[in-house]
Amino acid sequence: MSTVSANLPRPGAIPWRAIVRVLRPREHKHFLAHLLRLDSASRSARFGRGVSDDWVARYAAETNWRRGAVVGCWIDGTLRGVAELRRFGSDRSKTAEMALSIEPTFQNCGLGSLLARRVVAIARTRGFIKLCMLIAFSNWRMRSIARKLGARMAFADGEIDADLPLDPYPQATDIPRNEVEEGHPRSNLDAHSVGNRLISELL
Numbered sequence: 001m002s003t004v005s006a007n008l009p010r011p012g013a014i015p016w017r018a019i020v021r022v023l024r025p026r027e028h029k030h031f032l033a034h035l036l037r038l039d040s041a042s043r044s045a046r047f048g049r050g051v052s053d054d055w056v057a058r059y060a061a062e063t064n065w066r067r068g069a070v071v072g073c074w075i076d077g078t079l080r081g082v083a084e085l086r087r088f089g090s091d092r093s094k095t096a097e098m099a100l101s102i103e104p105t106f107q108n109c110g111l112g113s114l115l116a117r118r119v120v121a122i123a124r125t126r127g128f129i130k131l132c133m134l135i136a137f138s139n140w141r142m143r144s145i146a147r148k149l150g151a152r153m154a155f156a157d158g159e160i161d162a163d164l165p166l167d168p169y170p171q172a173t174d175i176p177r178n179e180v181e182e183g184h185p186r187s188n189l190d191a192h193s194v195g196n197r198l199i200s201e202l203l
C-alpha cells in the first residue's frame with residue numbers, strides 16, 4: 001500500500017494516516033461505533049432529525065449491505081468517516097442515494113469530498129445512472145460537495161434535492177469487481193493526499 005505526503009493547506013491540522021476502502025458486513029460493529037460517535041448536530045444532519053442511540057443501533061443493524069456499498073475512512077485504525085451508497089426504489093432501479101458522515105474532529109478536512117468521489121466511482125461501476133442526495137439547506141459543506149461533483153440542485157421546503165447523472169465506466173466490465181470495490185492489499189492503484197493528511201485509497 002502506498003502513501004503520499006502533502007503540504008499543509010489547512011491550519012490546525014494534525015498529521016494522521018487514513019485508508020479509504022469498502023467495508024464488509026462483518027465490520028458492522030465499526031460502522032455502528034462510528035455513527036454513535038457523531039455528535040447531535042452531525043446526527044441531525046446525517047439522518048434529517050435528532051435520533052437516539054437506540055435508533056442509530058437499529059439503523060446500523062437494519063442496513064442492507066447488499067443493496068449498495070458502505071465506504072469507510074479509517075484513521076489510525078479507527079473508522080472516522082462513512083459514505084453509504086444505497087439503491088433507491090426497486091431492485092432494478094438504477095438510481096442510488098448517497099449519505100455521508102464524518103466525525104466532528106475530522107470534518108472540513110476534505111474527507112467527505114474524498115469519500116463522495118469514491119462513492120461516485122463505485123456507483124458508476126455498479127451501473128447506476130443517477131445518484132441523489134437529500135441535503136438540509138443550511139448544510140453548506142454537503143452543498144459544497146454536491147456542487148463540486150456537478151449535481152443538479154432543486155430547492156424545496158428547507159431542503160435540497162441534489163441529483164447527479166452518472167456516466168458508465170467505459171472499461172467497467174474489464175475490471176474484476178472484487179478488486180475495484182472490495183479493495184485488495186496488493187492492488188492499491190491510487191493514492192491521494194487531503195490537506196496535510198496521508199491518504200491511501202484501496203480501489
Ligand SMILES: CC(C)(COP(=O)(O)OP(=O)(O)OC[C@H]1O[C@@H](n2cnc3c(N)ncnc32)[C@H](O)[C@@H]1OP(=O)(O)O)[C@@H](O)C(=O)NCCC(=O)NCCS
Pocket residue numbers: 041042043045046047098099100101102103106107108109110111112113114133134135139140141142144145148
Ligand atoms: C457534510 C460532511 C459529510 C462534509 O464532509 P467534510 O469532510 O466535513 O467536508 P469537506 O472538508 O470534504 O468539504 C467541505 C467543503 O465545504 C466548504 N465549506 C465549509 N464551510 C462552508 C460554508 N460555511 N459555506 C460554504 N462552503 C463551506 C469547504 O470549503 C469545503 O469545500 P472545498 O473542499 O472546496 O474547500 C461532514 O461535515 C459531516 O459528516 N457532517 C455531518 C453529517 C452530514 O451533514 N451528512 C450529510 C448528510 S447528506
